[in-house]
Amino acid sequence: MHLAVPKDQGEGSGLTIITGANNSGKSTAIEALRARSGHQAPSFSEGVRNKHADFVRIIYEFEEGSAGVDGQSAVVEARIEVVESQTAGSSQSVHMRSGVHNTDRVDEPDPIRVVPSRRGFQPYFGRQLGTLQDFQRQGGLPARRMAELSSFEMRLFDIEKDPSKFNTLLGELLGYTPKWTIDQTSEGNYYIRLGNGVVSHSSDGAGEGIVSLFSIVDALTSTPPGGIVAIDEPELSLHPAIIRRLVRAIVRLSAEKQVIVATHSPYFIDPEAIARGAALVRVTSEIGGSNVYQLSDQGRAALKKIHDPENPNTKAPHTFGLDARELFFQDDGIVLTEGQDDVMLYPSVARQLPIGRVPGHMFGWGVGGAGNMQHLCRLLQDMGYRKVAGLLDNDQTATLPKLERDFPDYLFFTIPAKDVRDKNAEGARPAVIGLLENAKILREEYREPMQSIFESILAAFGGDATQAPASPVGGNA
Numbered sequence: 001m002h003l004a005v006p007k008d009q010g011e012g013s014g015l016t017i018i019t020g021a022n023n024s025g026k027s028t029a030i031e032a033l034r035a036r037s038g039h040q041a042p043s044f045s046e047g048v049r050n051k052h053a054d055f056v057r058i059i060y061e062f063e064e065g066s067a068g069v070d071g072q073s074a075v076v077e078a079r080i081e082v083v084e085s086q087t088a089g090s091s092q093s094v095h096m097r098s099g100v101h102n103t104d105r106v107d108e109p110d111p112i113r114v115v116p117s118r119r120g121f122q123p124y125f126g127r128q129l130g131t132l133q134d135f136q137r138q139g140g141l142p143a144r145r146m147a148e149l150s151s152f153e154m155r156l157f158d159i160e161k162d163p164s165k166f167n168t169l170l171g172e173l174l175g176y177t178p179k180w181t182i183d184q185t186s187e188g189n190y191y192i193r194l195g196n197g198v199v200s201h202s203s204d205g206a207g208e209g210i211v212s213l214f215s216i217v218d219a220l221t222s223t224p225p226g227g228i229v230a231i232d233e234p235e236l237s238l239h240p241a242i243i244r245r246l247v248r249a250i251v252r253l254s255a256e257k258q259v260i261v262a263t264h265s266p267y268f269i270d271p272e273a274i275a276r277g278a279a280l281v282r283v284t285s286e287i288g289g290s291n292v293y294q295l296s297d298q299g300r301a302a303l304k305k306i307h308d309p310e311n312p313n314t315k316a317p318h319t320f321g322l323d324a325r326e327l328f329f330q331d332d333g334i335v336l337t338e339g340q341d342d343v344m345l346y347p348s349v350a351r352q353l354p355i356g357r358v359p360g361h362m363f364g365w366g367v368g369g370a371g372n373m374q375h376l377c378r379l380l381q382d383m384g385y386r387k388v389a390g391l392l393d394n395d396q397t398a399t400l401p402k403l404e405r406d407f408p409d410y411l412f413f414t415i416p417a418k419d420v421r422d423k424n425a426e427g428a429r430p431a432v433i434g435l436l437e438n439a440k441i442l443r444e445e446y447r448e449p450m451q452s453i454f455e456s457i458l459a460a461f462g463g464d465a466t467q468a469p470a471s472p473v474g475g476n477a
Contacts, residue, residue: 001029001292004279005063006226006255012273014254018262019269019328020283025290026262027117029283030232032058033260034114035083035141041095042141044085056093057084111136113223116149117232119215120208124189125153132158132222155218156182156192165221173213173245209237220249225256235265243267254278266325271307274300282328282383293384302375306368319372324364328383333360333461336376336390340365345420346391349435352442353451359458360389370396377407389457393419411460416449 006014020026035042035058044056062079079097086092113136128151135154159166160182171177179195194210216234223229234250235243244267250259251273261268274280280295295303307320318324318340327334335358337343343362350358367376373390380388389411392399395418403412419434435446442450 001281002279002294003258003260004254004277005258007277010276011255012251012270013277014256014258015251015270015273015278016258016260016281017268017270017274017278018260018281018283019264020262021285021329021331024285025283025292027232028290029281029292030114030116030230030260030262031141033112033228033230034116035093036060036081036095037112037114037136037141041083041093043091044093044141045091048141054088055085057082112228112230113219115215115219115229115231115234117236119149119212121149121152121211121215124185124191127157127190128154129157130154149215152215153190155222156214159218166217169221169249170213170217172249173217173242174210175241175245178210209239209242212237213242216246220253220259223257228258228260230260230262232262233264234261235263235267240267251278264329266322266329269325269328271303271320271325275304275308280328280383284384291384293382295379295382299379299382302378306372306375306379318365319368321364327363327380330361332385332387334380334385334388335360335362335457336373336388337362337366338370338373338391338393338396339368342366342391342420345436345440348440349420349442349450350454353447353454355451355454355458359454359461360387370399373399374403374406377403377410380410381407387461389413389460391415391453393417411457413453413456415453416446417443 001016001018003016004014018026018029031048035044060081060083062081082096083093084096086094132155135151135158138151138154163180167177181193182190183193184190216231219229219231234246238246243265247267247270250261250268251270253259254273269280270278274295280299282293284291284293303320335346337346343365346358346362350356363376367373370392373392377388377390386409388407390403390413392412392414394414394416397414400412400414403410415435417433417435419432421434421436421440422438423432423434425431433443435450436442
Protein backbone atom coordinates (compact mmCIF):
# COMPACT_ATOMS: atom_id res chain seq x y z
CA MET A 1 0.00 0.00 0.00
CA HIS A 2 1.40 3.39 -1.03
CA LEU A 3 0.22 6.26 1.17
CA ALA A 4 -0.32 9.69 -0.35
CA VAL A 5 2.28 12.32 0.55
CA PRO A 6 1.45 16.07 0.52
CA LYS A 7 2.79 17.68 -2.63
CA ASP A 8 2.36 20.94 -4.46
CA GLN A 9 -1.08 19.83 -5.73
CA GLY A 10 -2.50 21.30 -2.51
CA GLU A 11 -5.56 20.22 -0.55
CA GLY A 12 -6.18 16.49 -0.59
CA SER A 13 -2.74 15.56 -1.89
CA GLY A 14 -1.73 13.91 1.40
CA LEU A 15 -4.98 12.00 1.94
CA THR A 16 -5.24 8.19 1.77
CA ILE A 17 -8.76 6.69 1.72
CA ILE A 18 -9.06 2.97 2.58
CA THR A 19 -12.35 1.22 1.83
CA GLY A 20 -13.45 -2.38 2.23
CA ALA A 21 -16.12 -4.60 3.75
CA ASN A 22 -16.20 -5.65 7.38
CA ASN A 23 -13.39 -8.08 8.22
CA SER A 24 -11.59 -7.31 4.96
CA GLY A 25 -8.47 -5.92 6.63
CA LYS A 26 -8.98 -2.13 6.81
CA SER A 27 -8.43 -1.97 10.57
CA THR A 28 -5.40 -4.24 10.21
CA ALA A 29 -3.81 -1.63 7.95
CA ILE A 30 -4.44 1.04 10.60
CA GLU A 31 -3.08 -1.27 13.30
CA ALA A 32 0.08 -1.80 11.26
CA LEU A 33 0.65 1.95 11.57
CA ARG A 34 -0.24 1.81 15.25
CA ALA A 35 2.39 -0.89 15.76
CA ARG A 36 5.01 1.76 15.04
CA SER A 37 3.35 4.65 16.89
CA GLY A 38 4.36 3.91 20.48
CA HIS A 39 7.57 4.25 22.45
CA GLN A 40 8.39 0.54 22.51
CA ALA A 41 8.22 -2.25 19.97
CA PRO A 42 4.73 -3.77 20.21
CA SER A 43 3.64 -7.13 21.55
CA PHE A 44 1.67 -9.11 18.99
CA SER A 45 -0.83 -11.00 21.13
CA GLU A 46 -2.47 -14.05 19.57
CA GLY A 47 -5.67 -12.05 19.07
CA VAL A 48 -3.86 -9.20 17.32
CA ARG A 49 -1.69 -11.32 15.08
CA ASN A 50 -4.27 -14.10 14.47
CA LYS A 51 -3.28 -17.07 16.62
CA HIS A 52 -2.62 -19.17 13.53
CA ALA A 53 0.20 -16.80 12.51
CA ASP A 54 3.47 -17.68 14.22
CA PHE A 55 5.46 -14.82 12.77
CA VAL A 56 4.62 -11.19 11.95
CA ARG A 57 6.71 -8.85 9.83
CA ILE A 58 5.66 -5.29 8.93
CA ILE A 59 7.88 -3.30 6.58
CA TYR A 60 7.66 0.50 6.48
CA GLU A 61 9.29 2.53 3.72
CA PHE A 62 9.69 6.25 4.32
CA GLU A 63 10.68 8.71 1.62
CA GLU A 64 13.14 11.35 2.74
CA GLY A 65 13.86 14.30 0.45
CA SER A 66 16.25 17.21 0.48
CA ALA A 67 15.10 20.61 -0.72
CA GLY A 68 15.94 21.52 -4.28
CA VAL A 69 15.15 24.53 -6.47
CA ASP A 70 12.01 26.46 -5.40
CA GLY A 71 11.54 24.16 -2.43
CA GLN A 72 10.98 21.09 -4.59
CA SER A 73 12.49 17.82 -3.42
CA ALA A 74 15.70 17.24 -5.34
CA VAL A 75 16.85 13.99 -3.73
CA VAL A 76 14.52 11.28 -2.49
CA GLU A 77 15.88 8.41 -0.45
CA ALA A 78 13.99 5.51 1.06
CA ARG A 79 14.38 4.66 4.74
CA ILE A 80 13.32 1.13 5.58
CA GLU A 81 12.04 0.17 9.03
CA VAL A 82 10.87 -3.27 10.11
CA VAL A 83 8.76 -4.40 13.05
CA GLU A 84 8.79 -8.18 13.33
CA SER A 85 8.30 -11.03 15.76
CA GLN A 86 11.33 -11.67 17.92
CA THR A 87 10.99 -15.41 17.33
CA ALA A 88 8.32 -17.58 15.71
CA GLY A 89 5.39 -18.14 18.05
CA SER A 90 6.39 -15.32 20.41
CA SER A 91 4.28 -12.23 21.10
CA GLN A 92 7.44 -10.12 21.51
CA SER A 93 8.77 -8.07 18.61
CA VAL A 94 11.76 -6.00 17.62
CA HIS A 95 11.94 -2.73 15.73
CA MET A 96 14.82 -2.30 13.33
CA ARG A 97 15.92 0.76 11.40
CA SER A 98 18.61 0.21 8.77
CA GLY A 99 19.21 -3.21 10.30
CA VAL A 100 19.81 -1.79 13.81
CA HIS A 101 17.45 -2.32 16.76
CA ASN A 102 15.72 0.93 17.67
CA THR A 103 14.28 1.24 21.17
CA ASP A 104 13.13 4.88 21.28
CA ARG A 105 10.98 6.21 18.44
CA VAL A 106 8.95 9.07 19.92
CA ASP A 107 11.70 11.65 19.40
CA GLU A 108 11.90 10.88 15.69
CA PRO A 109 10.61 13.54 13.26
CA ASP A 110 7.74 11.42 11.90
CA PRO A 111 5.67 9.98 14.78
CA ILE A 112 2.40 8.35 13.72
CA ARG A 113 -0.76 9.40 15.57
CA VAL A 114 -3.45 6.71 15.35
CA VAL A 115 -7.10 7.24 16.34
CA PRO A 116 -8.91 3.87 16.68
CA SER A 117 -12.57 3.32 15.85
CA ARG A 118 -13.37 2.80 19.54
CA ARG A 119 -12.44 6.22 20.85
CA GLY A 120 -14.73 6.96 23.76
CA PHE A 121 -13.18 7.73 27.14
CA GLN A 122 -14.26 7.40 30.75
CA PRO A 123 -16.71 10.21 31.62
CA TYR A 124 -15.19 10.49 35.10
CA PHE A 125 -11.46 10.21 35.50
CA GLY A 126 -8.49 10.94 37.72
CA ARG A 127 -5.97 13.70 37.22
CA GLN A 128 -3.22 12.62 34.85
CA LEU A 129 -0.83 15.28 33.61
CA GLY A 130 1.66 15.05 30.77
CA THR A 131 2.72 16.46 27.43
CA LEU A 132 1.79 15.26 23.96
CA GLN A 133 5.08 13.38 23.87
CA ASP A 134 4.24 11.66 27.16
CA PHE A 135 0.90 10.59 25.71
CA GLN A 136 2.56 9.26 22.57
CA ARG A 137 5.04 7.28 24.67
CA GLN A 138 2.08 5.41 26.16
CA GLY A 139 0.65 4.69 22.72
CA GLY A 140 1.28 1.75 20.48
CA LEU A 141 -0.54 -1.47 19.74
CA PRO A 142 -2.67 -2.81 22.63
CA ALA A 143 -3.03 -6.53 23.29
CA ARG A 144 -6.68 -6.31 22.21
CA ARG A 145 -8.96 -3.76 20.61
CA MET A 146 -9.97 -1.61 23.54
CA ALA A 147 -13.52 -0.41 24.18
CA GLU A 148 -12.18 3.01 25.24
CA LEU A 149 -9.14 5.18 24.70
CA SER A 150 -6.38 4.70 27.23
CA SER A 151 -4.94 7.72 29.10
CA PHE A 152 -6.80 10.25 26.92
CA GLU A 153 -7.50 12.31 30.04
CA MET A 154 -3.82 13.28 29.84
CA ARG A 155 -4.55 14.99 26.55
CA LEU A 156 -7.64 16.73 27.94
CA PHE A 157 -5.67 18.38 30.77
CA ASP A 158 -2.96 19.42 28.30
CA ILE A 159 -5.42 20.78 25.70
CA GLU A 160 -7.24 22.86 28.32
CA LYS A 161 -4.09 24.91 28.90
CA ASP A 162 -4.29 26.35 25.36
CA PRO A 163 -7.46 25.16 23.58
CA SER A 164 -7.59 27.76 20.78
CA LYS A 165 -6.61 25.53 17.83
CA PHE A 166 -8.60 22.62 19.22
CA ASN A 167 -11.74 24.72 19.78
CA THR A 168 -11.52 26.35 16.36
CA LEU A 169 -11.64 23.01 14.55
CA LEU A 170 -14.20 21.51 16.96
CA GLY A 171 -16.48 24.51 16.35
CA GLU A 172 -16.01 24.19 12.59
CA LEU A 173 -17.12 20.56 12.70
CA LEU A 174 -20.06 20.99 15.07
CA GLY A 175 -21.35 24.21 13.51
CA TYR A 176 -21.02 25.96 16.89
CA THR A 177 -18.23 26.24 19.44
CA PRO A 178 -19.15 24.48 22.68
CA LYS A 179 -17.74 25.81 25.91
CA TRP A 180 -15.96 23.06 27.74
CA THR A 181 -13.85 22.86 30.86
CA ILE A 182 -12.55 20.15 33.15
CA ASP A 183 -14.51 20.25 36.42
CA GLN A 184 -14.35 18.14 39.55
CA THR A 185 -17.09 16.43 41.52
CA SER A 186 -17.28 16.68 45.30
CA GLU A 187 -16.07 13.06 45.38
CA GLY A 188 -12.84 14.13 43.66
CA ASN A 189 -13.44 12.75 40.16
CA TYR A 190 -12.82 14.94 37.15
CA TYR A 191 -15.13 15.26 34.14
CA ILE A 192 -15.67 17.42 31.08
CA ARG A 193 -18.36 20.04 31.48
CA LEU A 194 -19.85 20.87 28.10
CA GLY A 195 -21.88 24.04 27.64
CA ASN A 196 -24.04 25.40 24.84
CA GLY A 197 -25.71 28.67 25.78
CA VAL A 198 -27.14 28.45 29.29
CA VAL A 199 -27.25 24.64 29.26
CA SER A 200 -24.34 22.48 30.40
CA HIS A 201 -23.85 18.80 31.15
CA SER A 202 -21.07 16.32 31.71
CA SER A 203 -19.36 14.27 29.01
CA ASP A 204 -21.42 11.34 30.33
CA GLY A 205 -24.52 13.07 28.95
CA ALA A 206 -22.94 14.14 25.67
CA GLY A 207 -23.64 12.22 22.49
CA GLU A 208 -21.10 9.62 21.42
CA GLY A 209 -20.40 11.65 18.28
CA ILE A 210 -19.17 14.69 20.23
CA VAL A 211 -17.04 12.51 22.51
CA SER A 212 -15.64 10.78 19.41
CA LEU A 213 -14.74 14.13 17.86
CA PHE A 214 -12.50 15.09 20.79
CA SER A 215 -9.83 12.52 19.92
CA ILE A 216 -10.12 13.15 16.15
CA VAL A 217 -9.80 16.92 16.57
CA ASP A 218 -6.87 16.50 18.96
CA ALA A 219 -5.00 14.26 16.51
CA LEU A 220 -5.57 16.61 13.58
CA THR A 221 -4.60 19.78 15.46
CA SER A 222 -1.66 18.46 17.51
CA THR A 223 0.12 16.66 14.66
CA PRO A 224 2.60 19.08 13.09
CA PRO A 225 3.07 19.66 9.34
CA GLY A 226 4.81 16.65 7.85
CA GLY A 227 3.32 14.34 10.48
CA ILE A 228 1.07 11.31 10.03
CA VAL A 229 -2.49 10.86 11.32
CA ALA A 230 -4.45 7.63 10.84
CA ILE A 231 -8.15 7.48 11.76
CA ASP A 232 -10.20 4.29 11.76
CA GLU A 233 -13.86 4.85 10.76
CA PRO A 234 -14.00 8.60 11.51
CA GLU A 235 -17.70 8.69 10.57
CA LEU A 236 -18.90 6.60 13.54
CA SER A 237 -21.80 8.20 15.51
CA LEU A 238 -21.60 11.41 13.47
CA HIS A 239 -24.49 13.20 11.77
CA PRO A 240 -24.07 13.46 7.95
CA ALA A 241 -23.69 17.25 8.21
CA ILE A 242 -20.76 16.82 10.59
CA ILE A 243 -19.25 14.10 8.37
CA ARG A 244 -19.30 16.52 5.41
CA ARG A 245 -17.53 19.19 7.47
CA LEU A 246 -15.02 16.63 8.73
CA VAL A 247 -14.23 15.55 5.17
CA ARG A 248 -13.64 19.17 4.15
CA ALA A 249 -11.36 19.73 7.14
CA ILE A 250 -9.37 16.54 6.53
CA VAL A 251 -8.95 17.36 2.83
CA ARG A 252 -7.70 20.85 3.76
CA LEU A 253 -5.29 19.63 6.44
CA SER A 254 -3.92 16.87 4.19
CA ALA A 255 -2.17 19.56 2.16
CA GLU A 256 0.46 19.71 4.90
CA LYS A 257 0.33 16.34 6.67
CA GLN A 258 -0.44 12.75 5.79
CA VAL A 259 -3.96 11.73 6.81
CA ILE A 260 -5.11 8.13 6.43
CA VAL A 261 -8.77 7.21 6.93
CA ALA A 262 -10.28 3.71 6.86
CA THR A 263 -13.97 4.22 6.21
CA HIS A 264 -17.37 2.80 5.32
CA SER A 265 -18.69 6.23 4.32
CA PRO A 266 -18.99 7.39 0.68
CA TYR A 267 -18.65 10.99 1.91
CA PHE A 268 -14.89 10.42 2.17
CA ILE A 269 -14.61 9.53 -1.54
CA ASP A 270 -13.68 13.03 -2.67
CA PRO A 271 -13.09 13.04 -6.47
CA GLU A 272 -11.38 16.42 -6.47
CA ALA A 273 -8.96 15.36 -3.72
CA ILE A 274 -8.23 12.13 -5.61
CA ALA A 275 -7.53 14.14 -8.77
CA ARG A 276 -4.99 16.18 -6.76
CA GLY A 277 -3.14 13.09 -5.55
CA ALA A 278 -5.16 11.47 -2.76
CA ALA A 279 -4.70 7.70 -2.70
CA LEU A 280 -7.78 5.46 -3.02
CA VAL A 281 -7.38 1.91 -1.67
CA ARG A 282 -9.82 -1.00 -1.57
CA VAL A 283 -9.12 -3.97 0.72
CA THR A 284 -10.91 -7.26 0.04
CA SER A 285 -11.05 -10.55 1.89
CA GLU A 286 -10.29 -13.35 -0.54
CA ILE A 287 -9.11 -16.94 -0.43
CA GLY A 288 -5.69 -16.91 1.19
CA GLY A 289 -6.11 -13.58 3.00
CA SER A 290 -6.63 -9.90 2.29
CA ASN A 291 -5.81 -8.28 -1.05
CA VAL A 292 -5.09 -4.59 -1.49
CA TYR A 293 -6.05 -2.72 -4.67
CA GLN A 294 -5.01 0.87 -5.29
CA LEU A 295 -6.04 3.44 -7.86
CA SER A 296 -3.31 3.90 -10.49
CA ASP A 297 -2.32 7.12 -12.23
CA GLN A 298 -4.34 5.93 -15.23
CA GLY A 299 -7.35 5.35 -12.98
CA ARG A 300 -6.89 8.79 -11.46
CA ALA A 301 -6.88 10.34 -14.94
CA ALA A 302 -10.02 8.34 -15.82
CA LEU A 303 -11.81 9.61 -12.72
CA LYS A 304 -10.88 13.18 -13.59
CA LYS A 305 -12.41 12.75 -17.06
CA ILE A 306 -15.67 11.61 -15.48
CA HIS A 307 -15.76 14.22 -12.71
CA ASP A 308 -14.09 17.49 -13.59
CA PRO A 309 -15.96 20.55 -12.23
CA GLU A 310 -13.73 22.81 -14.31
CA ASN A 311 -14.71 21.07 -17.54
CA PRO A 312 -17.59 22.98 -19.20
CA ASN A 313 -18.55 19.78 -21.04
CA THR A 314 -19.45 18.05 -17.77
CA LYS A 315 -23.24 18.09 -18.08
CA ALA A 316 -24.06 15.51 -15.43
CA PRO A 317 -22.57 16.37 -12.02
CA HIS A 318 -24.47 13.44 -10.50
CA THR A 319 -22.33 11.01 -12.56
CA PHE A 320 -19.96 10.79 -9.62
CA GLY A 321 -22.29 12.02 -6.92
CA LEU A 322 -22.88 10.36 -3.55
CA ASP A 323 -24.89 7.46 -5.01
CA ALA A 324 -22.07 6.67 -7.42
CA ARG A 325 -19.40 6.88 -4.71
CA GLU A 326 -21.09 4.01 -2.90
CA LEU A 327 -19.58 1.93 -5.70
CA PHE A 328 -16.41 1.49 -3.61
CA PHE A 329 -18.41 -0.12 -0.80
CA GLN A 330 -20.27 -2.63 -2.99
CA ASP A 331 -19.68 -6.32 -3.56
CA ASP A 332 -18.52 -7.49 -6.97
CA GLY A 333 -21.08 -7.64 -9.77
CA ILE A 334 -21.49 -4.08 -11.13
CA VAL A 335 -23.74 -3.19 -14.08
CA LEU A 336 -22.80 -0.01 -15.96
CA THR A 337 -25.34 1.85 -18.08
CA GLU A 338 -25.18 4.99 -20.18
CA GLY A 339 -27.48 7.29 -18.23
CA GLN A 340 -30.08 7.87 -15.54
CA ASP A 341 -33.03 6.73 -17.69
CA ASP A 342 -31.33 3.34 -17.98
CA VAL A 343 -30.89 3.03 -14.21
CA MET A 344 -34.54 3.85 -13.65
CA LEU A 345 -35.98 1.68 -16.43
CA TYR A 346 -33.84 -1.47 -16.79
CA PRO A 347 -35.44 -2.83 -13.59
CA SER A 348 -38.81 -2.30 -15.28
CA VAL A 349 -37.55 -4.27 -18.29
CA ALA A 350 -36.33 -7.10 -16.07
CA ARG A 351 -39.59 -7.30 -14.09
CA GLN A 352 -41.44 -8.07 -17.34
CA LEU A 353 -39.15 -11.02 -18.03
CA PRO A 354 -38.79 -14.44 -16.37
CA ILE A 355 -35.49 -13.33 -14.80
CA GLY A 356 -37.42 -10.79 -12.70
CA ARG A 357 -34.61 -8.39 -11.83
CA VAL A 358 -31.36 -6.98 -13.15
CA PRO A 359 -28.44 -9.08 -11.85
CA GLY A 360 -25.91 -7.31 -9.67
CA HIS A 361 -25.71 -3.69 -8.58
CA MET A 362 -26.41 -0.88 -11.02
CA PHE A 363 -23.86 1.92 -10.89
CA GLY A 364 -25.08 5.30 -9.63
CA TRP A 365 -27.19 7.15 -12.19
CA GLY A 366 -25.28 5.97 -15.25
CA VAL A 367 -21.77 6.68 -16.47
CA GLY A 368 -22.76 9.93 -18.16
CA GLY A 369 -22.71 8.69 -21.76
CA ALA A 370 -21.27 5.75 -23.67
CA GLY A 371 -17.89 7.50 -24.00
CA ASN A 372 -17.43 7.41 -20.22
CA MET A 373 -17.87 3.66 -19.89
CA GLN A 374 -14.17 3.03 -20.60
CA HIS A 375 -13.22 5.39 -17.77
CA LEU A 376 -15.46 3.63 -15.25
CA CYS A 377 -14.07 0.27 -16.34
CA ARG A 378 -10.51 1.51 -15.77
CA LEU A 379 -11.52 2.62 -12.29
CA LEU A 380 -13.20 -0.70 -11.49
CA GLN A 381 -10.26 -2.68 -12.84
CA ASP A 382 -7.85 -0.81 -10.56
CA MET A 383 -10.11 -1.41 -7.57
CA GLY A 384 -10.14 -5.18 -8.10
CA TYR A 385 -13.67 -5.67 -9.42
CA ARG A 386 -13.81 -8.81 -11.55
CA LYS A 387 -17.53 -9.05 -12.36
CA VAL A 388 -18.57 -6.05 -14.43
CA ALA A 389 -21.08 -5.73 -17.27
CA GLY A 390 -21.84 -2.74 -19.50
CA LEU A 391 -25.13 -2.13 -21.35
CA LEU A 392 -25.08 0.15 -24.42
CA ASP A 393 -27.79 1.35 -26.78
CA ASN A 394 -27.56 -0.37 -30.15
CA ASP A 395 -26.43 2.82 -31.87
CA GLN A 396 -23.13 2.36 -29.96
CA THR A 397 -21.97 -0.78 -31.78
CA ALA A 398 -18.79 1.03 -32.82
CA THR A 399 -17.89 1.52 -29.14
CA LEU A 400 -18.16 -2.17 -28.32
CA PRO A 401 -14.93 -3.55 -29.91
CA LYS A 402 -12.64 -1.15 -28.04
CA LEU A 403 -14.29 -1.91 -24.71
CA GLU A 404 -13.99 -5.64 -25.33
CA ARG A 405 -10.35 -5.26 -26.36
CA ASP A 406 -9.34 -3.04 -23.43
CA PHE A 407 -11.29 -4.98 -20.79
CA PRO A 408 -11.45 -8.61 -21.95
CA ASP A 409 -12.56 -9.88 -18.53
CA TYR A 410 -15.70 -7.72 -18.51
CA LEU A 411 -18.98 -8.24 -20.38
CA PHE A 412 -20.44 -5.70 -22.80
CA PHE A 413 -23.77 -5.81 -24.63
CA THR A 414 -25.69 -3.62 -27.02
CA ILE A 415 -29.41 -3.82 -26.38
CA PRO A 416 -31.71 -4.61 -29.36
CA ALA A 417 -33.12 -1.06 -29.46
CA LYS A 418 -31.76 2.45 -29.87
CA ASP A 419 -32.75 3.40 -26.34
CA VAL A 420 -34.30 2.01 -23.18
CA ARG A 421 -37.57 3.89 -23.86
CA ASP A 422 -39.46 5.66 -26.62
CA LYS A 423 -38.52 9.27 -27.30
CA ASN A 424 -40.72 11.59 -29.29
CA ALA A 425 -39.26 13.64 -32.10
CA GLU A 426 -38.18 17.12 -31.05
CA GLY A 427 -37.41 19.68 -33.71
CA ALA A 428 -34.88 18.17 -36.10
CA ARG A 429 -34.36 15.14 -33.84
CA PRO A 430 -36.21 12.08 -35.10
CA ALA A 431 -38.33 9.85 -32.91
CA VAL A 432 -36.57 6.93 -31.20
CA ILE A 433 -38.08 3.51 -30.68
CA GLY A 434 -36.90 2.08 -27.34
CA LEU A 435 -37.17 -1.15 -25.43
CA LEU A 436 -40.14 0.23 -23.51
CA GLU A 437 -43.17 1.90 -24.99
CA ASN A 438 -44.28 5.20 -23.48
CA ALA A 439 -46.42 3.20 -21.04
CA LYS A 440 -43.21 1.42 -19.92
CA ILE A 441 -44.34 -1.85 -21.50
CA LEU A 442 -41.52 -3.98 -22.90
CA ARG A 443 -41.93 -4.54 -26.63
CA GLU A 444 -42.58 -8.17 -27.43
CA GLU A 445 -39.82 -8.40 -30.04
CA TYR A 446 -37.23 -7.39 -27.43
CA ARG A 447 -38.23 -9.81 -24.69
CA GLU A 448 -36.07 -12.74 -25.80
CA PRO A 449 -32.84 -10.78 -26.52
CA MET A 450 -33.07 -8.87 -23.23
CA GLN A 451 -33.72 -12.05 -21.26
CA SER A 452 -30.63 -13.52 -22.92
CA ILE A 453 -28.51 -10.47 -21.98
CA PHE A 454 -29.57 -10.57 -18.33
CA GLU A 455 -29.05 -14.35 -18.11
CA SER A 456 -25.53 -13.92 -19.52
CA ILE A 457 -24.73 -11.35 -16.85
CA LEU A 458 -26.23 -13.56 -14.14
CA ALA A 459 -24.12 -16.52 -15.26
CA ALA A 460 -20.96 -14.39 -15.34
CA PHE A 461 -21.67 -13.04 -11.85
CA GLY A 462 -21.97 -16.56 -10.47
CA GLY A 463 -25.74 -16.85 -10.30
CA ASP A 464 -26.02 -15.25 -6.86
CA ALA A 465 -26.27 -11.59 -7.75
CA THR A 466 -30.09 -11.61 -7.74
CA GLN A 467 -30.42 -12.31 -4.03
CA ALA A 468 -31.07 -8.60 -3.47
CA PRO A 469 -33.27 -6.39 -5.66
CA ALA A 470 -31.35 -4.63 -8.39
CA SER A 471 -31.04 -0.94 -7.66
CA PRO A 472 -28.91 2.09 -8.31
CA VAL A 473 -25.83 1.96 -6.08
CA GLY A 474 -27.07 3.59 -2.89
CA GLY A 475 -30.74 3.65 -3.86
CA ASN A 476 -33.81 1.51 -4.32
CA ALA A 477 -35.43 0.65 -7.59
